[in-house]
Amino acid sequence: MFSLNDMKGQMPTTASTLFSAYASFATCMMLLRSMAKELIPEPFRTYLFSAINYLLTSFFSTKFTLIVDEHSGMIRNQVYDAADVYLRTKICPSTERLHVGKTPRKKAISVAMTKYEEVADTFDNVKLRWRFSSESKKVGKKNKNVEKRFFELTFSKRHKDKVLNSYLPFVLARAEAIKDEQKVVKLYTRHLWPSSSHDDDDDEEEGNSYWGSVKLEHPSTFETMAMEPELKRAIVEDMDRFVRRREFYKKVGKAWKRGYLLYGPPGTGKSSLIAAMANYLKFNLYDLELASIYSDSHLRRVLLSTTNRSILVIEDIDCCGVDARNRAADSKSKSDSEDRATLSGLLNFIDGLWSSCGDERIIVFTTNHRDLLDPALLPPGRMDVHIHLSYCTASGFRILASNYLGIAVDNRHRLCGEIEGLIASTEVTPAEVAEELMKSDDADFALQGLVNLLKWKNAVAERKKLANQEATAQETKKIANQEATEQETKIIANQEATGQEMDNKVAEVPFHLPELHILMHDDGLPSPSLCFKIRLKPS
Numbered sequence: 157m158f159s160l161n162d163m164k165g166q167m168p169t170t171a172s173t174l175f176s177a178y179a180s181f182a183t184c185m186m187l188l189r190s191m192a193k194e195l196i197p198e199p200f201r202t203y204l205f206s207a208i209n210y211l212l213t214s215f216f217s218t219k220f221t222l223i224v225d226e227h228s229g230m231i232r233n234q235v236y237d238a239a240d241v242y243l244r245t246k247i248c249p250s251t252e253r254l255h256v257g258k259t260p261r262k263k264a265i266s267v268a269m270t271k272y273e274e275v276a277d278t279f280d281n282v283k284l285r286w287r288f289s290s291e292s293k294k295v296g297k298k299n300k301n302v303e304k305r306f307f308e309l310t311f312s313k314r315h316k317d318k319v320l321n322s323y324l325p326f327v328l329a330r331a332e333a334i335k336d337e338q339k340v341v342k343l344y345t346r347h348l349w350p351s352s353s354h355d356d357d358d359d360e361e362e363g364n365s366y367w368g369s370v371k372l373e374h375p376s377t378f379e380t381m382a383m384e385p386e387l388k389r390a391i392v393e394d395m396d397r398f399v400r401r402r403e404f405y406k407k408v409g410k411a412w413k414r415g416y417l418l419y420g421p422p423g424t425g426k427s428s429l430i431a432a433m434a435n436y437l438k439f440n441l442y443d444l445e446l447a448s449i450y451s452d453s454h455l456r457r458v459l460l461s462t463t464n465r466s467i468l469v470i471e472d473i474d475c476c477g478v479d480a481r482n483r484a485a486d487s488k489s490k491s492d493s494e495d496r497a498t499l500s501g502l503l504n505f506i507d508g509l510w511s512s513c514g515d516e517r518i519i520v521f522t523t524n525h526r527d528l529l530d531p532a533l534l535p536p537g538r539m540d541v542h543i544h545l546s547y548c549t550a551s552g553f554r555i556l557a558s559n560y561l562g563i564a565v566d567n568r569h570r571l572c573g574e575i576e577g578l579i580a581s582t583e584v585t586p587a588e589v590a591e592e593l594m595k596s597d598d599a600d601f602a603l604q605g606l607v608n609l610l611k612w613k614n615a616v617a618e619r620k621k622l623a624n625q626e627a628t629a630q631e632t633k634k635i636a637n638q639e640a641t642e643q644e645t646k647i648i649a650n651q652e653a654t655g656q657e658m659d660n661k662v663a664e665v666p667f668h669l670p671e672l673h674i675l676m677h678d679d680g681l682p683s684p685s686l687c688f689k690i691r692l693k694p695s
C-alpha cells in the first residue's frame with residue numbers, strides 16, 4: 157500500500173527519472189532524424205514518415221471516420237444524397253454557419269451545411285459527428301476546377317459495424333421518408349456552365365453542362381386530365397404495379413424500369429400527362445433534349461447522372477435531332493455517331509447500362525407521329541406501354557368544364573348537351589377546349605364561345621371536305637382526261653404505225669390484171685380496207 161509520505165519521498169526521483177528518460181528519447185529521435193536525413197533519399201523519407209505517422213495514429217486513436225463522397229464513380233452516391241437531406245433536419249442551434257437560399261419559385265427558405273461545418277447526431281446511444289467538406293481538383297485537358305464534395309462521419313471505432321449495418325440504412329430510409337413528406341417534385345433540365353441558376357444545391361455537374369433543377373409546379377393531376385376514365389385507371393394501375401414490384405423485377409432478373417410512349421396530335425395532353433405521372437408518383441422529372449447531346453458517350457454520362465425514382469422525358473422523339481428512322485446508318489457512319497447522339501446509342505443505353513445501374517426508372521417518349529418512328533423503338537421491353545392521346549371526347553369535356561367552370565356532372569348547363577353532340581363529330585383538342593373555357597368566369601359566355609368554336613370548326617371541316625371532294629373529282633376528271641388523251645395519242649400512233657407498215661407493204665399488182673376491183677361505198681369513197689397504195693408495175 158502507498159502512503160502520501162512514501163510518495164513525497166519518491167516524487168523528485170520519479171520526475172528526474174522521467175525527465176532524463178524523455179531527454180535521452182528526444183536525443184535518440186533527433187539523432188535518428190538527422191541520420192535519416194543524411195542516409196535516406198527525400199521521397200522515400202516522406203513516405204516512411206507518413207507510414208509511421210499513420211501507424212501511430214491508427215494504433216492510438218479510438219475514432220473511426222467514414223468518407224461519403226458525392227459521386228460513386230460516375231454515378232451519384234445515394235448515401236451522400238441521403239445524408240444531405242437528413243442532415244438538414246439535424247442542424248442544431250449551436251451551428252455557427254449555414255447556407256441559406258430561396259429561388260423565386262420556392263416557397264420556403266432552404267438551409268444547408270457550409271464547408272467544415274459540423275453536425276452532431278446520436279443513434280442507439282452511439283455519438284456521431286458529421287462534417288461537410290470539399291476539395292477542388294483539376295480535371296481534363298483545360299485543367300478545369302472541379303469541386304469534390306464529401307461528408308466525413310466520425311464515431312467511436314467499436315461502433316463501426318453498428319454504423320455501417322444499422323445507422324447508414326436508417327439515414328437512407330429517413331431521407332426517403334423526408335423527401336416523401338416534403339413532396340417536392342423537381343424538374344431537371346440541362347444548363348450550360350456558367351449559369352446564374354446554379355444556386356440550387358440539388359444541381360448536378362456533368363461535363364460542360366449540368367442538370368439544373370426547379371420545383372415542378374405543374375398543376376396537372378390525373379383528376380384534372382381530360383381523358384377517358386378507363387384509360388386513366390389503366391395508367392394509374394400500371395404505375396402502381398410497377399412501383400410495388402421491386403422484388404418481382406429482381407426475381408425475374410429484369411431491370412426495374414418501364415417505358416411509356418405517348419402519341420397523338422399537338423395539344424392532346426402528352427406533356428400534361430407526364431406532369432400528372434410525376435405528381436402522382438412523386439418522381440423527379442428529367443427533361444432531356446437529345447439535340448443538345450453531342451455524342452453517345454456524352455448521352456451515357458448525362459443519363460448516368462440522373463437519380464433513381466425519376467422519369468426521363470424525351471419529347472418529340474421523331475424530330476429531336478436523333479436519326480429516328482435509320483438505325484442501320486448509325487453503325488455504318490462512325491463519324492456521325494461521334495457528332496451527335498444516335499437512336500441506337502439511346503436504345504442501347506436504355507437496354508443495357510442505364511437499366512442495370514438504376515432502380516425505379518421510368519422513361520417517357522412523346523411523338524405526334526408514331527408512324528415516323530423506327531420500329532426498333534416500339535417492341536415491349538423498350539416501350540412497354542403505348543398511350544394514344546386523341547381529340548377531346550364528351551367525357552373529356554365534362555372534366556374540363558368541371559375544372560375550369562366548376563360545372564358539376566350532375567348539375568349540367570343547358571349548353572352541355574349541344575356541346576357534347578358537337579364534340580363527338582369535331583376534331584378539337586383538349587387544349588383548344590381549355591383555352592375557350594378559360595376566356596370567362598361566366599359559364600354562359602364561355603360555353604357559348606365553345607359552341608361557336610365547335611360550329612366554326614365543323615363548318616371549316618365541312619368546307620374542307622367539300623373542297624377535298626371537289627379536288628378529288630377534278631383530279632379524277634383530270635386523270636380520266638389524261639387517260640383519254642393518252643388513249644387517243646396511242647390510237648393515232650398505232651394508226652400511224654399501221655399506216656407506216658402499210659406504206660412499207662407495197663402491193664405489187666401486175667398492171668395487166670383486169671380483175672382488180674375497187675370497192676366503193678355509197679358515199680363514193682373507197683373502202684378503208686383498200687386504202688393501200690397501188691403501184692402499177694408495167695408487166
Ligand SMILES: Nc1ncnc2c1ncn2[C@@H]1O[C@H](COP(=O)(O)OP(=O)(O)OP(=O)(O)O)[C@@H](O)[C@H]1O
Nearest residue numbers: 380381382421422423424425426427428586587590
Ligand atoms: N387531356 C388534357 N387534359 C387536360 N388539359 C389538357 C389536356 N390536353 C391539353 N390540355 C391543356 O392544354 C395545354 C397544352 O397541352 P399539352 O402541352 O399537354 O399538350 P401536348 O400534347 O403535350 O402538346 P405538344 O405535342 O404540342 O407538346 C395544357 O397546359 C393543358 O392546359
